[in-house]
Amino acid sequence: MNNKVRLIMTLSIGGLFLILDRWFKHMSIWSWADKGLINNFFGWFPLHNTGIAFGLPVPVWISITLTIPIIVFLTFFFFKSLLSISNFPISQMALFLILLGALSNFYDRIVYHGTLDYFLILTSIINLADVMIVGGFVLLLMANARKKMTREMT
Numbered sequence: 001m002n003n004k005v006r007l008i009m010t011l012s013i014g015g016l017f018l019i020l021d022r023w024f025k026h027m028s029i030w031s032w033a034d035k036g037l038i039n040n041f042f043g044w045f046p047l048h049n050t051g052i053a054f055g056l057p058v059p060v061w062i063s064i065t066l067t068i069p070i071i072v073f074l075t076f077f078f079f080k081s082l083l084s085i086s087n088f089p090i091s092q093m094a095l096f097l098i099l100l101g102a103l104s105n106f107y108d109r110i111v112y113h114g115t116l117d118y119f120l121i122l123t124s125i126i127n128l129a130d131v132m133i134v135g136g137f138v139l140l141l142m143a144n145a146r147k148k149m150t151r152e153m154t
């Protein structure tokens with residue numbers, strides 16, 4: 001697969017996840033405001049989270065201030081990965097997912113003064129942007145492990 005096709009796939013998949021996350025957040029405010037539980041551990045559970053990860057109580061202005069350099073950093077490394085000679089498409093996808101997830105939650109913090117979470121999974125209430133961030137980190141770890149294995153083989 002050539003680099004253009006990989007880039008289009010990365011942008012399409014990331015964009016689809018971002019659109020889905022924004023749609024779910026919109027629906028959690030305007031249409032699906034009631035809980036819809038499958039059981040006590042899974043379901044739809046709209047929540048306005050004014051903290052950060054794991055519900056830690058951090059003022060919104062601090063989370064916004066900390067998010068700005070993170071987004072700049074991620075944007076820089078994503079574009080750097082596009083220009084890299086030894087680009088690993090998994091790394092590009094990982095960085096893009098983390099960046100889009102961070103941007104979606106950043107938007108929520110500015111507009112709604114907290115993130116809009118909606119999926120109840122076990123004891124946590126999360127959103128798709130959170131899944132994108134965590135999934136991106138897992139992909140990044142996998143890509144780095146693969147890169148390391150490739151270097152050791154040569």
